[in-house]
Amino acid sequence: MKLISLQGNSQMLDAGAMFGNAPKALWSRWVETDELNRMSIACRCLLATDFNGKNILFETGIGAFFEPKLKQRFGVNEPNHVLLDSLKQHGMTHQDIDFVVLSHLHFDHAGGLLSAYEDGKEPELLFPNAKYLVSEKHWQRAVKPHPRDRASFIPKLNALLEQSGRLVFVNDSSCDLLPGVTFEFTDGHTPGMMHSTIADVVFCADLIPGKAWIHVPISMGYDRFPELLIDEKTNFLNEHSQLNHRFFFTHDPEISVAKTVLNEGRFSTTDEQKILLEER
Numbered sequence: 001m002k003l004i005s006l007q008g009n010s011q012m013l014d015a016g017a018m019f020g021n022a023p024k025a026l027w028s029r030w031v032e033t034d035e036l037n038r039m040s041i042a043c044r045c046l047l048a049t050d051f052n053g054k055n056i057l058f059e060t061g062i063g064a065f066f067e068p069k070l071k072q073r074f075g076v077n078e079p080n081h082v083l084l085d086s087l088k089q090h091g092m093t094h095q096d097i098d099f100v101v102l103s104h105l106h107f108d109h110a111g112g113l114l115s116a117y118e119d120g121k122e123p124e125l126l127f128p129n130a131k132y133l134v135s136e137k138h139w140q141r142a143v144k145p146h147p148r149d150r151a152s153f154i155p156k157l158n159a160l161l162e163q164s165g166r167l168v169f170v171n172d173s174s175c176d177l178l179p180g181v182t183f184e185f186t187d188g189h190t191p192g193m194m195h196s197t198i199a200d201v202v203f204c205a206d207l208i209p210g211k212a213w214i215h216v217p218i219s220m221g222y223d224r225f226p227e228l229l230i231d232e233k234t235n236f237l238n239e240h241s242q243l244n245h246r247f248f249f250t251h252d253p254e255i256s257v258a259k260t261v262l263n264e265g266r267f268s269t270t271d272e273q274k275i276l277l278e279e280r
């Protein structure tokens, strides 16, 4: 099999919101911002090809489904569906994917399931030959959001997933459809967020969106339950570090994966890789 990091569409988001209650004096040492106080955010996906004969895509990024006004609001500057182009660079199309594993259904992780915006046209659900894996607990949140996180979901996408007949709920640490991939769940960012481990790579999703959030007390303004998230992150870092796993970051603008080290009680990254591209 091959493990490949793929770029999806990127976005520009308010840096203060990305760092929760951390003051600007602190986070401005870690990231650069534009005149609107926005920082660059990647939407990186992980592709496993020929894994037990199947092609598995972990997440789809924000995609290009937003209408022009919203695209501008969320700083999605590419006109094209970048993930589809990234797949093409590896000789693949969305039709070649057998499984799309979704950590959660926030638009910046699942919007890439939809076709790019076209004036006057309804978006289509891409990946016609894939099963879409999501945790049942998270699905319940996505179809019945709280007023605080309603804007993070795409009701049209939820309806299309349900109508596809290819939506599969994962509730346990393994799934018969995907032997060799293990799953665990956290609730601090959003209820039922699912983290997959394939080989020695664990998909952090929004529990640790990038390198800066490795430092345990740093959380995002978008996290629904920050104290719980910090406890979950501490366990997650301890367990996967002990297993010598590499941590896959979907939102980090620079790096795809890294290992972690613990120095005087503080986690930091080591063995950083900008691009993950390896045959195993």
Ligand SMILES: [Zn+2]
Residues within 6 Å of the ligand: 104, 106, 109, 189, 190, 206
């Ligand atoms: Zn999220």
